[in-house]
Amino acid sequence: MRTSLGWMLSGDAKTQPHVNLTSTVHHCEDEEDLNELLTRFWKQEDIRVSKKILSPNEQKCEELFFYLQKAYYRLLYRLIALEG
Numbered sequence: 001m002r003t004s005l006g007w008m009l010s011g012d013a014k015t016q017p018h019v020n021l022t023s024t025v026h027h028c029e030d031e032e033d034l035n036e037l038l039t040r041f042w043k044q045e046d047i048r049v050s051k052k053i054l055s056p057n058e059q060k061c062e063e064l065f066f067y068l069q070k071a072y073y074r075l076l077y078r079l080i081a082l083e084g
Helices: 034-045 056-083
Strands: none
Touching: none
16 A cells, blocks of 8 residues: 555465464565655644634734734843842
8 A cells, every 4th residue: 555655565464274373574675764754754744724814904903912912021021030
């Protein structure tokens, strides 16, 4: 089976019914760089929330909110620094 991360084979291994033998087989062939494979995995798993398109008024409101929030935290930092 071809997956986004490469080929994967799976299934039962046929054995004789009268043989009480357990066998496990694992074969791995590395043809790709591990970093590239991990990068593809995390890109596949990455869930991004699409950014909402804002109206001009909503955009101004959001910009003002973040500006005031930054100013508040700068002031708070200065007050803490003065007390300490």
